[in-house]
Amino acid sequence: MNKNLLQSLNQTLIVSCQAPVESPLHDPYVIAAMAKAAVLNGAAAVRIDTPAHITAVRQQISAPIIGLWKQQIPGYDVYITPQFSHAEAIAKAGADIIAIDATLRERPNQEQLTTIITQIHQKLGKLVMADIDTIEAAISAANAGADIVATTLYGYTNQTKHLSPPGFQLLAEMREKLQVPVICEGGISSPKMVKQALEIGAFAVVVGTDITGIDAKLKAYLS
Template identity: 70%
Template sequence: MVYKFDSVIAKLKQGLIVSCQAPVDSPLHDPIVIAAIARAAENQGAVGVRIDTPAHVSAVKQRCTVPIIGLWKQQIPGYDVYITPQFAHAAAIARAGADIIAIDATQRQRPEGETLSSLIQQIHRELGKPVMADVDTIESAIAAVAAGADIVGTTLYGYTKQTTHLSPPGFELLTQIVEKVAVPAICEGGIASPQMARQALDLGAYAVVVGTAITGIDYLVKAYRAAIS
């Protein structure tokens, strides 16, 4: 069966996607709170939200109408891949109501011998959902598109061993993706101001994801406190 994902992806075009997440030890890490934050983002014009865990996706689905990019962060012993690393995690996110499934698409070893291509194909075939490939390098982006990814995001730029010396936002990576791959490129990571979001779109980003600068209360308060102490 061939699935058409253009309609849901088109809703994100040239828009702001707000990542509504919180540390697990934060009082904000509550489905009701995350859903309220997501709804507030939608009320102010966000074209989509990015949500972690099935419980949070389910809660947001009940309050929001914009597309949900769903993921499930899982630490698997012996592997560095952690954003929706296996099909079971993708299936749980889809059942909860995610419209797009975000996965770690770096070229790091995957658990249980599962390949990136087989994971994406299974998500397409069994869940009928488009896949956002979170990458760290242009090589990962090209490989992800070859494996069938529908969208590519700069999400993991600066967060892998290969890119740990680099600091988000990955504008250089974004430019390379825009030039070298045929699917929409989403700029995510390190966008700290409206001006930076505008710059990402000017560089060719299909859409921009902003998280900490909008919803990262725990991190922001800690940073302010450290600066004034």
Template identity: 65%
Template sequence: MVLPEGSLALLETLRGGLVVSCQAPADSPLYEPSVIAAIAQAAVLRGAVGVRIDTPAHIAAVRQRVQAPIIGLWKRQIPGCEVYITPQFEHARAVAEAGADIIAIDATLRPRPAGETVVELIGQIHDSLGKLVMADVDTLEAAIAAVEAGADLVGTTLYGYTPATAGQTPPGWELLSQMTLLGKPAICEGGVASPEMTRKALDLGAHAVVVGTAITGIDLQVQAYCRAIAPAEDHRL
């Protein structure tokens, strides 16, 4: 497989940098394309080397305001299937048409929607869309399979969020260290909650680090603070 033109330069742009995941719950006031685009633009203006964006509408809005690389995905719930990050080629195509440079897919070993495999999906994205693929994985076995299937980057994104990693708390430091030996850029994503953790990920060999909730997750952050202070508040009442 021949990488799309400019792919190596694109990957080099991400090296050693921070990618900010700009997402919001569907019921949040932040879940507006223009708001997500503003957050993404602010991140890039302050030094982020790229952004990670969910849904074609948000990707298209961000693309109008940001020239930095966009890792795009589309979370879609399919009945009877646990795989939800860009699960099928039709979703990948929509993400590409919206302006993403890299397409993130669930590349865990869980059963997929009928009719497609990770190998086929990556091949279609490369051949039909001319885009790089970031494989979101949870285990070393999944990472190895994704690399063998042709993934261009592998991320620890789903560590701690699947039955295979139940009870584990991200970041997956050991998984990251193992993934750096696979010959593809390893991306640390999930549970990175401070600048110091970002530095640790890079020291362990991460090609880049994706941070979401700790920077842009206003809804989740506020909920966490409020839960923490609720007992004291109840006591005062």
């Protein structure tokens, strides 16, 4: 695993380049163009969904890719890289860091969080970014061996759906209680908010919709 890669992200901006499946922007060529534009304009890394998109992006940039694969598995709410097989596919596609759902929700095939993180480390040689929703999940992820813990799912689970991201309070608590780098992701909608997250103690900040979410941004203007 490349610890120097992790340090290269310290105090940086990471751009999530994703689009709804029904959007014309979902085309791998378009996602790759977004990612290249983000890196050329200063993003330290990008966050990309699906093996096809990661493959396309890898052909365009050498900057770090945080890869994930959203998969809806019947009977389970966990959907961000839910199983090792999904992690393996995105690693082969070119991801440097594997993002996984690390909430305390039940996992498919009862695959334990510690198990999937260990497999990603040992079999794939990749760093793990744990997407969490609560401080309990954050602590659990760190104890399970995650290299990075992020507030990605704050406000998006049944336990936190009454809360609105960004999770600055959760971020502060994570910074206080965890020894691993903590990333602020979700709900960041201005440069001022990025600065605020870094001041709270974020290792890095991920911005998605406010930079690359044309579909969602347009709907907001028309609502």
